[in-house]
Amino acid sequence: MGFGTAVLIGTLLLGLPLATTEGDSSHWLTALFTATSAVCVTGLIVVDTETHWSVFGEVVIVFLIQVGGLGIMTLATLIIVMISGRIGLRARLSAQLETKSVVAADLRRVLRKVVMFSIVCEAAVAVVLTVRFVTGYGEPLGRAAYLGLFHSVSAFNNAGFALWPDSLMRFVADPWICLPVALAVVVGGLGYPVVFELLRTWRHPGRWSI
Template identity: 45%
Template sequence: MTRGHWSKRLLTPPKILVFGFLIMIAAGTLLLTLPAASATGISIGPLNALFTATSAACVTGLTVVDTGTAFSVFGQTVILLLVQVGGIGFMTMATLIALVLNKRISLRERLVLQEALNHGTIDGVVRLVKKVILYSLLIEVAGALLLAVHYVFSLSLPPGKAVYFGVYHSISLFNNAGFDLMGSVQGPFSGMASFVSDPYMNIVLMALIFLGGIGFIVLSDLLEYPKVRKISLHSKVVLSATAVLVFVGGLIIFLMEVNNPRTLGPLNTGGKIWASLFQSVTTRSGGVNTVDIGGLHQSTQFFMILLMFIGAAPGSTGGGIKITTFVLLLGAVHAMIRGREDVVLFRKRIAKDVVYKAITLTLLSILLIILFAMLLSVTEDHDFMSILFESASAFGTTGISMGLTTELSPFGKVWVICLMYLGRLGPLTLAYALTRDNKKEPYNHPEGKIIIG
């Protein structure tokens, strides 16, 4: 067997994604360790650099140092490039370069793209890549312009700096990363809190998070709807479930926090509504918040953990188990209660292997969060709610924190780094990468009976 044949068997699409992210994180760590990446000219250290590079490449947004004050323009640019490549996928960027050079995209490369974009088949995957790049560019440019204009008037920033802030935050929010530069004008780790009651900023920021979180397949369906007059089952599930989770989530946060003096209490009615909706949207994997997460009631914090666990849509820049997985689980429960054999969504029967995959993904994800929450409980001297919140945020690549991130011990940083990486790849991708090719058994085992419930 030739070396090339062996490499093709060993480097499956999931393994290419696993090693690709590792290479990208390693390169980012090396660059962020350089003194030139630091605002003070003194290196932030390899562990902090590794944490930041992982958070950026995995579009999480958890930070151990403030992005706006701790990094130079060079360091901030490295982070932004990692966010951009990590958000739309390094294979997407590689394909773009190949297309520019008029290189043919091989079948193997199409298979990797299919895995990276969570596309159902390899048919049309290159066309989808072109759409991903075009849609990302258009949305990020529009977001940058809208934000830059507002920064000039709301923060009195010079036009050049306002454009820089606009571009940075547009790319960061669309890719659901949550890195911001507000610390350089309003103090370290200030985030977007000053815009809590600002309708304009709330709408623009939520729109960027929403568009990045619904996935490129859904964006493509929406833009082509006027021409084809139909929408796929996937898009129907994503849009309907997202709408329900955002508005129901916002309502629950509003009701639980309306009188909390540390969060919504001091705001007027409009501010309470905007803040509630924003916190609900950002759990889709946004990474920024407009109220103090540590000041929320524990019931609200736990509810947000559930929302972060669900996450965004497949093929998006967000994380979590994905909203379609959550809907399939509900569908399976409904089918079992009604005594039906099949899961049916919008009058379409869902294949059983897809339902099994959703159940497997959910169980593996729960086990990962439990495992790393236990590890953090051993190494960190904090209350368990903060630890569980941090674990869910890291796994869901959400990037919001109750304040634990900046106080992590070296071991704690390592655990969160691992969880961010696993959350971005997805437990199933990692499992497929670590196992050999699955072959169908040539026989059926005899049926056994077991009592449950």
């Protein structure tokens, strides 16, 4: 229901004239496909992101990417936490004896950690990209920050959206663009539980759980 609602809202917003550079409403199928692709972080597009969508449309897309990425990561984290038994005793007893689910306090704690992990990682990559766009490509600070944030969120959530017709091909020889983006893809793909455990027990691989 959550993903469906996000797709529906995204479709309605992307269908507005305000969402396109031409000021005309997109075909409903274009809006639906783009919203679905963003929420489900597939990266598939039927129109060029940079030329078809306005800044408003691009903001809607990156917001949908963030919502979809957080949803997937939160769900995966909860499943891993439940399987590995790393929920508090109170939650496990409650799950076994009463509701068969994680209690609200544990849900909030897990969600808070996932959100903070995502924000910190995305912000770090966005800062590096912003500095590079300013110093290496002469972009104004505001535009550079916008490009850095958009591609940081897209990379961390494995969405594949970019604001150039050739994606990131023009930066193929620039390690200050490619490496932060690649790192964001890897870290976002691994997710909070894996990264947290690696950081906590990186010296003792034998303690890593499945």
